[in-house]
Amino acid sequence: MARDSFDIVVVGAGPAGAVAAYAATRRGLSVALVDRRTFPRDKACGDGIGPGAVQVLRRLGLGSVFERHPAVTELTVFAPDGGRLDSVIPPIDGRPMCGHIITRYDFDNYLVRAAVSAGAADLTGVRYLGMTREPELRRVELRGSDGTTFDVDARLVIGADGAYSAVRRTLTGDKARRSRHQSIALRAYASSDNFLPGGRIGQRLVLDYSSDLLPGYGWLFPLDDGRVNVGVGMLVDELKRRDDDLKSVLAAFVERARARGIDLGELHDQRAHHLPHVGGMPRLTYPRAALLGDAASMINPVSGEGIAYAVTAAADFIDALPGDVGDSGRLNAALTRFERDFRRRYRAHFLSCRLYLEMMRHQRPATSILRALQHDPRVLHAGVNLLFGFGSIHPRTVLRILTSSRRG
Numbered sequence: 001m002a003r004d005s006f007d008i009v010v011v012g013a014g015p016a017g018a019v020a021a022y023a024a025t026r027r028g029l030s031v032a033l034v035d036r037r038t039f040p041r042d043k044a045c046g047d048g049i050g051p052g053a054v055q056v057l058r059r060l061g062l063g064s065v066f067e068r069h070p071a072v073t074e075l076t077v078f079a080p081d082g083g084r085l086d087s088v089i090p091p092i093d094g095r096p097m098c099g100h101i102i103t104r105y106d107f108d109n110y111l112v113r114a115a116v117s118a119g120a121a122d123l124t125g126v127r128y129l130g131m132t133r134e135p136e137l138r139r140v141e142l143r144g145s146d147g148t149t150f151d152v153d154a155r156l157v158i159g160a161d162g163a164y165s166a167v168r169r170t171l172t173g174d175k176a177r178r179s180r181h182q183s184i185a186l187r188a189y190a191s192s193d194n195f196l197p198g199g200r201i202g203q204r205l206v207l208d209y210s211s212d213l214l215p216g217y218g219w220l221f222p223l224d225d226g227r228v229n230v231g232v233g234m235l236v237d238e239l240k241r242r243d244d245d246l247k248s249v250l251a252a253f254v255e256r257a258r259a260r261g262i263d264l265g266e267l268h269d270q271r272a273h274h275l276p277h278v279g280g281m282p283r284l285t286y287p288r289a290a291l292l293g294d295a296a297s298m299i300n301p302v303s304g305e306g307i308a309y310a311v312t313a314a315a316d317f318i319d320a321l322p323g324d325v326g327d328s329g330r331l332n333a334a335l336t337r338f339e340r341d342f343r344r345r346y347r348a349h350f351l352s353c354r355l356y357l358e359m360m361r362h363q364r365p366a367t368s369i370l371r372a373l374q375h376d377p378r379v380l381h382a383g384v385n386l387l388f389g390f391g392s393i394h395p396r397t398v399l400r401i402l403t404s405s406r407r408g
């Protein structure tokens with residue numbers, strides 16, 4: 001039997017892979033979208049679809065995913081010293097910075113369906129096992145849900161298979177899982193009518209930077225169906241150092257939220273997952289292959305947000321490709337350009353995130369930052385742009401934080 005052959009085989013149908021498959025299919029390329037799971041499926045996440053992701057998806061014509069979900073435009077932040085900030089999320093450069101909370105069960109399913117409707121071959125329920133290099137292509141070994149293995153040929157392979165990426169292991173040869181530059185986060189759901197539109201708290205993000213969580217944080221993100229996404233995230237090394245486990249960290253966070261008067265029902269559907277940060281970003285492009293999303297460690301170490309980078313990188317990557325991905329010279333030039341442009345575009349942002357994370361490790365600077373967020377709208381503006389946008393910290397902002405802490 002003839003082996004199937006595609007311009008692009010995308011491994012992983014989370015946001016990075018599904019958006020890459022959708023955009024490539026729309027460019028007229030033949031695409032297979034592979035995922036070991038069938039959709040819809042759950043994925044451990046805060047379910048926060050931030051402004052960067054909203055913008056890209058709207059531009060790609062995928063904005064209808066947001067239609068039935070109200071935008072979240074306000075936030076409450078609890079500081080390590082018990083202080084509290086309630087604010088509207090300020091716009092940046094005239095752009096609203098609001099996001100939407102949508103379960104990954106629904107969000108990812110929408111994106112996969114969009115890619116398949118656009119013409120991508122649906123290889124969900126199929127696991128990537130490995131690949132070999134052949135002249136002018138890669139041969140990808142897959143295993144179907146019935147256990148049979150088969151190969152497909154790809155002129156280009158995109159590894160978008162998440163934090164535990166097997167494609168990354170094939171491409172980099174790196175088998176070790178390092179704890180440096182990684183967080184681990186645990187999310188659950190709880191019922192609460194406080195967060196319903198018009199409820200006592202309403203559609204508002206709640207972020208808790210109490211000292212027992214630093215440099216991580218706890219979150220309460222409101223769905224619009226009477227449930228709240230509840231979670232905590234921590235650096236893996238920090239959790240090891242404390243010899244603590246995330247379940248008890250989450251339980252303590254939930255108890256504190258209840259003590260603050262927030263109604264939360266029993267936790268259910270607890271699920272944990274690693275978050276590889278940008279500090280551990282590997283090379284993104286290889287001969288006839290690339291890594292995107294969590295597979296390429298595209299996660300903001302401060303906020304834990306990864307979807308905005310995943311979908312932005314996927315859209316930019318497909319835009320950068322030549323019309324004929326079989327043409328080695330033009331493909332190689334495009335891959336090199338993508339890698340260079342991606343790193344240039346985010347260098348200051350990623351450096352700022354790492355600097356901010358270092359400051360958040362210690363209670364005093366963390367308190368100063370959160371106090372400055374409360375008292376200086378320009379610091380709030382910069383903080384929001386760093387956490388939810390692609391902004392960077394200007395030395396002036398650091399000065400403002402220091403001034404604000406002296407005043408405090």
Ligand SMILES: Cc1cc2nc3c(=O)[nH]c(=O)nc-3n(C[C@H](O)[C@H](O)[C@H](O)COP(=O)(O)OP(=O)(O)OC[C@H]3O[C@@H](n4cnc5c(N)ncnc54)[C@H](O)[C@@H]3O)c2cc1C
Nearest residue numbers: 012014015016036045046048128161162185293294306307
């Ligand atoms: C608890 C938690 C909370 C988070 N909260 C947020 C948030 O609120 N907002 C935000 O922006 N980000 C958040 N993140 C990060 C976000 O979840 C990721 O950045 C995002 O899912 C990355 O998308 P992706 O497409 O790269 O990978 P994934 O969404 O992980 O998708 C990878 C896909 O690859 C498939 N796969 C894996 N191995 C194979 C294989 N061998 N063969 C075939 N398929 C395979 C998987 O089944 C999966 O569907 C959170 C992460 C965690 C853990």
